Structure formats: C-alpha cells, structure tokens
Amino acid sequence: MIRRGKVTITDIAKHVGMTNMTVSRALNKPDKVKPETRERILAAASQLGYVPNAFASHLRSRKNRLVGLVTASVDNPFYSEVIKAISRSAAQHDYTIMLIDTDGSAELEAVAIETLLSYQVAGIILSPVSDDAGYRPAYLERLRAAHLPMVMIDRILDVGDFSRVVLDNHHAGRLLGEWLVRQEVGQVLALTGPSGSRITQDRMAGLVAAYEAAGKTLSLEQRPGDYTLQPGYRDMSAYLAREPPPEAVFGFNQLITLGAMRALHDAQIDWDAVKVVGVDRLPYADIFDVSVPCAAHDTYRAGHEAIQLLFERINDSTSPVREVVIAADLV
Structure with a gap:
C-alpha cells in the first residue's frame, strides 16, 4: 500500500492505466488534457492521497x-x-x-x-x-x-x-603589520590558512612588508590551518604547551582568531600579556572588554x-x- 504523502505521478499513472506524461499534463497543464481524462486522473490522485511537490513546481515556473x-x-x-x-x-x-x-x-x-x-x-x-x-x-x-x-x-x-570579487589580502596583512610595528612587537605567531593558499601567502607577505618598510626585525612563526576555529585553537594550545606566550598572535581570519583567543583563555593567560590581531571584524568582542585590532573588509x-x-x-x-x-x- 502506498503511504499517504509519498504518492508519485508514476503511482497515479499505474492506477489509471495511462502514461506518466498524460498524468503530468492533467496535474500541471489541465487545459492540454480531455476533460473526462482529467477528471479520472484527478479523482485517482485524490483517492491515493497525492500531494504535489510545491518546491519543484516553483522551480519549473521560475x-x-x-x-x-x-x-x-x-x-x-x-x-x-x-x-x-x-x-x-x-x-x-x-x-x-x-x-x-x-x-x-x-x-x-x-x-x-x-x-x-x-x-x-x-x-x-x-x-x-x-x-x-x-x-x-x-x-x-x-x-x-x-x-x-x-x-x-x-x-x-x-x-x-571568469569575473571575480577579491579581497586585498596583502593590504590587510600590511595594515596589521604596521599596527604591530607601532606597538614595538618583534615576535609574532601567525595562525594562517593552508600554506598553499594565495590568501595566506598575500596576508603573510603584507605582514612582512610592513616590518621591512619600517626597518624592523621580525621573528615570525607560521602555523598553517584551514580557516576554521578548531585548528586555530589546536595550534595556539600546542604552542602554549611548549613555549611561553608570544608577544603577538595574528589570526588570518575571524574563526582562527577566535580559536586562538579561546586557547589563551583556557590557558588562563591575561589579555594584556599577548597582543591579538586578526583579519575580519570580531563582532561583540567589546561586550567582554576585549579590544582586538582587525583588518575588516566590507x-x-x-x-x-x-x-x-x-x-x-x-x-x-x-x-x-x-x-x-x-x-x-x-x-
């Protein structure tokens, strides 16, 4: 027995002994079918409990x-x-x-x-x-x-x-690099996306360029991830397990930055002890009295x-x- 709500056009066609095409026309283009045929099909559909797929009909119409x-x-x-x-x-x-x-x-x-x-x-x-x-x-x-x-x-x-909309990733890295230079930071842990990613490479190049332009020495360690929260948390936690906190952490996107901040929190490291910067805005961070300089795109x-x-x-x-x-x- 066919369950109500699972009846298909094929089921109706078998029930009335007609083709799928005829049944489909009766249901979707009734003016294309003889009145007696249409009435027979509609009666069978009602009897079997046929429910039309409104989503599919919407897609066909559009x-x-x-x-x-x-x-x-x-x-x-x-x-x-x-x-x-x-x-x-x-x-x-x-x-x-x-x-x-x-x-x-x-x-x-x-x-x-x-x-x-x-x-x-x-x-x-x-x-x-x-x-x-x-x-x-x-x-x-x-x-x-x-x-x-x-x-x-x-x-x-x-x-x-193909046309494209891209972020100026080199500029984003440089903006944050210049901020770190002004804070006289010499050591940065960069939690990035995949090392082969051009976004990662451009943001890293921008960071380095800021130090080179200022004539400052940069001690830089990169930990590649995948632009999600968990690798940022994992890599920050692993670093803290074997090293003292770095002067600064650079999260290469919002989720990485949040992962790093969670790891710092879990390690009970005071927010004033490590400067955290990141690409992408961190909404609502101010609610927790946390200030994170961000290179934010529209x-x-x-x-x-x-x-x-x-x-x-x-x-x-x-x-x-x-x-x-x-x-x-x-x-």
Missing part, C-alpha cells in the same frame, strides 16, 4: 530565474553578510537563490555544480574550497561548455575567464559586487571579465 550560490563554509561569519547582500539584490531583480554549502569538500563542490547545472540556473557565484594554484576542478570545463555565467568571490581559482559590498558582476554576464554574455577588489580598514 526556469532561468535561479542563481546558484556555492560556498565552502556557511558557518563562517564572513559569509553571512555576503549571502545577505546577494540574496537581497537577487530578490530585487526577481531571482531566487539556491545556496549550497560544500563544507570544504571538493567532491561536494563538484556535486553542487552538477546540481545547479541540472536546475538550469542562470548563473553561479562560487567561493571554491581551495585557492591553491594547483586546484583545477574538472567542472570548469562543464561550465565553459554550457556557457554558464560564473563569478568567484573571496577564494578564486587560477583561471582568467563583506556586504563584496556580495553586492559579486551579484552585479553576475547580472552583467547574464544580461550580456559578451561583457568583459572584470575583477573588483575590496580593501580593508583597520578597526
């Missing part, structure tokens, strides 16, 4: 009014304002967002792209799982073959045929620029590839 948004980590606070900006701008243009979180998995990212292609989205905004120069996912050729507009944001792939603007670049390509496939750079401010 074909090519969908925009895919693929991000490596929805739980990263950096993306909350990005997603808000994209969603609001899409709604203003009568588009719907399909958001997919790949959780940092290259396999899930490939599945996400295939899923969006199958839904015939109008375009895709992508923050890849990696910005390592050697990361060249196979789905790039699928997107090119489909002539599907795509815009990359934050992390970008090492290709030149993430809402980043999302807004990304969707505008995508609309450019959707509306005109010959529009040139563009790059928008978002600079940080010291806050």
Whole structure:
C-alpha cells in the first residue's frame, strides 16, 4: 500500500492505466488534457492521497530565474553578510537563490555544480574550497561548455575567464603589520590558512612588508590551518604547551582568531600579556572588554559586487571579465 504523502505521478499513472506524461499534463497543464481524462486522473490522485511537490513546481515556473550560490563554509561569519547582500539584490531583480554549502569538500563542490547545472540556473557565484594554484576542478570545463555565467568571490581559482570579487589580502596583512610595528612587537605567531593558499601567502607577505618598510626585525612563526576555529585553537594550545606566550598572535581570519583567543583563555593567560590581531571584524568582542585590532573588509559590498558582476554576464554574455577588489580598514 502506498503511504499517504509519498504518492508519485508514476503511482497515479499505474492506477489509471495511462502514461506518466498524460498524468503530468492533467496535474500541471489541465487545459492540454480531455476533460473526462482529467477528471479520472484527478479523482485517482485524490483517492491515493497525492500531494504535489510545491518546491519543484516553483522551480519549473521560475526556469532561468535561479542563481546558484556555492560556498565552502556557511558557518563562517564572513559569509553571512555576503549571502545577505546577494540574496537581497537577487530578490530585487526577481531571482531566487539556491545556496549550497560544500563544507570544504571538493567532491561536494563538484556535486553542487552538477546540481545547479541540472536546475538550469542562470548563473553561479562560487567561493571554491581551495585557492591553491594547483586546484583545477574538472567542472570548469562543464561550465565553459554550457556557457554558464560564473563569478568567484573571496577564494578564486587560477583561471582568467571568469569575473571575480577579491579581497586585498596583502593590504590587510600590511595594515596589521604596521599596527604591530607601532606597538614595538618583534615576535609574532601567525595562525594562517593552508600554506598553499594565495590568501595566506598575500596576508603573510603584507605582514612582512610592513616590518621591512619600517626597518624592523621580525621573528615570525607560521602555523598553517584551514580557516576554521578548531585548528586555530589546536595550534595556539600546542604552542602554549611548549613555549611561553608570544608577544603577538595574528589570526588570518575571524574563526582562527577566535580559536586562538579561546586557547589563551583556557590557558588562563591575561589579555594584556599577548597582543591579538586578526583579519575580519570580531563582532561583540567589546561586550567582554576585549579590544582586538582587525583588518575588516566590507563583506556586504563584496556580495553586492559579486551579484552585479553576475547580472552583467547574464544580461550580456559578451561583457568583459572584470575583477573588483575590496580593501580593508583597520578597526
């Protein structure tokens, strides 16, 4: 016996002895079916307890009014304002967002792209799982073959045929380096993203450049992580287990910085004993009387620029590839 709520068009077709196509037309385009056939199918659907898939119907009715948004980590606070900006701008243009979180998995990212292609989205905004120069996912050729507009944001792939919105990561590193120089800090523990990440490399280069420009000596130790909280906590804890606290800790994104601060708290190290700086704003830190200098980017603007670049390509496939750079401010 078919459970109520699980009845499909195939079940109805078998029940009335007709094809799936005829049943589908009766349910979705009733004017295309003879009245007696339509009534028989509708009666069978009611008898069996058929419940139409409203979501699928919505997608069908909005074909090519969908925009895919693929991000490596929805739980990263950096993306909350990005997603808000994209969603609001899409709604203003009568588009719907399909958001997919790949959780940092290259396999899930490939599945996400295939899923969006199958839904015939109008375009895709992508923050890849990696910005390592050697990361060249196979789905790039699928997107090119489909002539599907795509815009990359934050992390970008090492290709030149897609528009992108990027952060000025060198500038962010330099801003914080200059602040550390002014504080006469000579020793820095840098808790970073993957060592092969261009974001990591640019932020590190900016930090070093600030010391070189000031003619100051820098004792720098790098602990690569993956831009999430747990590695930041782990590496900070491991450092404190074998070394005295460093003069300063530089968290390469918000989650890493929070992980380091949690480790310092658990080790009962006074906030005045270690200077903590980081990329990305730390909201609500002032509630706990903690001041953390941050190189903060306008993430809402980043999302807004990304969707505008995508609309450019959707509306005109010959529009040139563009790059928008978002600079940080010291806050």
